[in-house]
Amino acid sequence: MADGLTITVGEGERVTALAYRAADDGRGGVTLVLAHGAGAGQSSPFMVRFASGLATRGLDVLTFNFLYTEQRRRVPDRTERLEACYRATIAAARSYGPFGRNALFIGGKSMGGRIASHLAAADTDAAARAIRGLILLGYPLHPPGKPDQLRAAHLTHIRVPMLFVQGFRDPFGTPAELRPVLDRLPAPVTLHVVENGDHSLAPPKRSLLAVDQIHGQVQDAIVQWVKGLAPC
Numbered sequence: 001m002a003d004g005l006t007i008t009v010g011e012g013e014r015v016t017a018l019a020y021r022a023a024d025d026g027r028g029g030v031t032l033v034l035a036h037g038a039g040a041g042q043s044s045p046f047m048v049r050f051a052s053g054l055a056t057r058g059l060d061v062l063t064f065n066f067l068y069t070e071q072r073r074r075v076p077d078r079t080e081r082l083e084a085c086y087r088a089t090i091a092a093a094r095s096y097g098p099f100g101r102n103a104l105f106i107g108g109k110s111m112g113g114r115i116a117s118h119l120a121a122a123d124t125d126a127a128a129r130a131i132r133g134l135i136l137l138g139y140p141l142h143p144p145g146k147p148d149q150l151r152a153a154h155l156t157h158i159r160v161p162m163l164f165v166q167g168f169r170d171p172f173g174t175p176a177e178l179r180p181v182l183d184r185l186p187a188p189v190t191l192h193v194v195e196n197g198d199h200s201l202a203p204p205k206r207s208l209l210a211v212d213q214i215h216g217q218v219q220d221a222i223v224q225w226v227k228g229l230a231p232c
Helices: 045-056 079-095 111-121 153-157 175-183 211-229
Strands: 003-009 013-020 030-035 060-064 103-109 131-137 162-167 189-194
Touching: 003 079, 013 045, 013 079, 030 045, 030 079, 030 111, 045 060, 045 103, 045 211, 060 079, 079 103, 079 111, 103 111, 111 131, 111 153, 131 211, 162 175, 162 211, 175 189, 189 211
Parallel strands: 030 060, 030 103, 103 131, 131 162, 162 189
Antiparallel strands: 003 013, 013 060
């Protein structure tokens, strides 16, 4: 079970959030703020699976809805509004009593991860200075079929360690497309490739491995990476 929170964004707009407590409170010490992708909110199976799975493995996790999702609109907000919502959620995570003294990691699925990376790149931002690392699940390097429209220029401004988890078949950017970009970044970068994974890190239907198994392996890799930076 997760604790429900309400987060105020800007001039009184509100979104809901869910705080997943680490299964072993005595082993806590890390909060991951995890944002959803463009097409589904924090209650989607992907988000619930990852938040609950990581909490079972010892991380405190906070998910949230962006404003457009909370307001049941289909089209994502402008980048500035997405960033403002994420920034307010980081502040809420830091002030939430059970998570208050934790090391802070941020990230998300697809668009949510991209917005997290924008905040981490803004190194003059107080929220960015508190971040210990980034976890990006299916980073949207470019729109499908448009490999020349890269969303990567801001990544060179990030100074904290980054974990990219990318499906081998991701139409938003394959690992082969991502590697040359990551090789030029000044920050420490780890690329975890999900063999046969798509944009949601899921295998083809004919795969012998179920999506739960694949996602469980990814969650193990995330926790191992986080422990190397901020032991739980």
